[in-house]
Amino acid sequence: MVGNEGDAFKIAMKTFDRSRPVVASYGLGLMQxxxxxxxxYAKERKTFGKTLIKHQAIAHKLAEMQIRLEAARLMVYQSAWLVDKGQRNTLQASCAKAFACDAAMWVATEAIxxxxxxxxxxxxxxxxxxxxxxxxxxxxxxxxIQRNIIARELAKR
Structure with a gap:
């Protein structure tokens, strides 16, 4: 048995606080x-006589992809830093996981x-x-679920 009887949920939640930044980091790699x-692709593929990257609509998509990647990276680093410092990171871990993974979905959709x-x-x-x-x-x-956790953490303030 790990821990005391009745402590399984608390132990699981603490484990998630440590593992969610890791999952969020997978999103960073995917976005990158x-x-x-x-x-x-945008530097090689040509349409209407110019490369895709020279089309403002494509350039803006690429810029927004990078913006979301950079924002997610900072959130992941913050939540991991709190783990390293031995501090509670429930809010930050859930924020990082939700944002990075949603951003990864958005970035992958834009890639398509x-x-x-x-x-x-x-x-x-x-x-x-x-x-x-x-x-x-x-x-x-x-x-x-991450948004539920974030809302619960905010309500504790």
């Missing part, structure tokens, strides 16, 4: 891969859009990243 692939019809094809890696991003929103507590 999407950005890297899309940048490469940038690739156009190719984005949906199994011949290109963005379709798998899209499926993986959806899993991140579910694994270790759905984004909705």
């Amino acid at each position: 891969r999407c950005v890297d692939l899309c940048l490469e 859009q940038i690739y156009g019809g190719y984005g949906y094809s199994t011949e290109y890696p963005v379709e798998k990243l899209f499926r993986d991003a959806k899993l991140l929103q579910i694994y270790e507590g759905t984004s909705e």
Whole structure:
């Protein structure tokens, strides 16, 4: 037996506080891969006589992808830093997990859009990243569960 009788839920919740930043970091890696692939593709693929990256709509998508990646990275680092300091991080871990995984889903969706019809094809890696991003929103507590935890933590203030 681990811990005392009746403490299983508390132990599980403390474990999630440590594991959710890790799951959120998977979202960071997924977003970085999407950005890297899309940048490469947008610099090579031409439409209407110019590369995709020179089209403002595509450039703005790439910029927003990077913005969300950077914001998520800071949230993940903060929640992991609190773990390293031995401080409670329930709020930050759930914020990082919800934001990073939702951002990963958004970034993967935009990657498919940038690739156009190719984005949906199994011949290109963005379709798998899209499926993986959806899993991140579910694994270790759905984004909705994270919002429940965040709301509960806010109510304690």
